[in-house]
Amino acid sequence: MIHAATLVLVMSIGAAQPAISIAARSRSVQPGELVVLSIGAPAGAGSIHVRAFDHDVAAYRDGERTWRALVGIDLDAKPGTYRVTVDARAAQGGYDLVVEPRVFRTRRLTVNEAFVTPPPSEQARIDREAALLAGVYAAPAPERLWTAPFVRPVPHEANSAFGTRSVFNGKPRNAHGGADFLSPAGTPIHAPNAGRVVVARSLYFSGNTVIIDHGLGLFSMLAHLSAIDVHEGDVVAPGEVLGRVGATGRVTGPHLHWAVRAGTARIDPLSLLALLGTAAPTSARP
Ligand SMILES: [Zn+2]
Known part of the structure; x- marks a missing residue:
């Protein structure tokens, strides 16, 4: 059973500094699900640093100014709000990953x-x-x-x-x-x-x-x-x-x-x- 992936969030911050945009795709935001982030970083950001659930998340280039990061939500994650942060040299961004409850059989x-x-x-x-x-x-x-x-x-x-x-x-x-x-x-x-x-x-x-x-x-x-x-x-x-x-x-x-x-x-x-x-x-x- 494959669900269509849905875009759950797009945000952009930083009027005073180069903006980071974050788009997240997932089947749902629940324990055991993968969330794929597409991150738009300012030109010249040689690398970016993503953190979620108190761990570094590896990111990879997906275009000139675009990066991807795979954020896994562990199957035992507790429902709640978790901050995902993105650092790209002069620019910072982030968003709240709101993990919804899931009942396993x-x-x-x-x-x-x-x-x-x-x-x-x-x-x-x-x-x-x-x-x-x-x-x-x-x-x-x-x-x-x-x-x-x-x-x-x-x-x-x-x-x-x-x-x-x-x-x-x-x-x-x-x-x-x-x-x-x-x-x-x-x-x-x-x-x-x-x-x-x-x-x-x-x-x-x-x-x-x-x-x-x-x-x-x-x-x-x-x-x-x-x-x-x-x-x-x-x-x-x-x-x-x-x-x-x-x-x-x-x-x-x-x-x-x-x-x-x-x-x-x-x-x-x-x-x-x-x-x-x-x-x-x-x-x-x-
Ligand atoms: Zn098995």
Whole structure:
């Protein structure tokens, strides 16, 4: 389900100084959504500095005086007003991002108990893998590695499981930070866009996992693969085959889990596709 992106705000300040204009596009302004800012800066602004949610937001050039910045609203963000600030040498601008409430569903799943209450013997591995992922997300490529539109990695529908509060075997666990695509086992998985493969290995919860660093803080994680066809360090092109759909890790059956990070925010991959994806995504029901 792809909503039309809507322009939510245009503003300009600075009568006495060179003006910054900010236009924001998003499906909605809610937890788990991506907001794409188009920023008009005065001539001569060699770089701009964007901050949101107490973090720097990487920006990239999109024209002579135009920049873009991707602001992710984390799925656990509390509703409220958050100031986004833009600095471009002599000019400053900003606007209030008003995050509206969003109610996520709860789903109850039954999986192998070892994935709900892992045996103590697995704890060291789980801790090691959590540290690995934290390290990867803390060190994105400083340059933008994608240029083409984002594409869906498999042609099948995603269910609306993003953000769902999952209860595994009766025990509440973390919110579901990705979208699940209901593809048959063995379906080829395509790179959503260009980037560098920073993880290509088996992880305890996500099974065989590939993480692509798209640069500027944007990452794709593809999980539960039956087979991985790339190696850590590989540079992949948009659409390149990364591996096959499987059922490894904490799953109830074969599917592709695609999760996207924008800076520190976990966002719905479908909001990325709606804003920066191909206009008419293919879709086929399994
Ligand atoms: Zn999933």
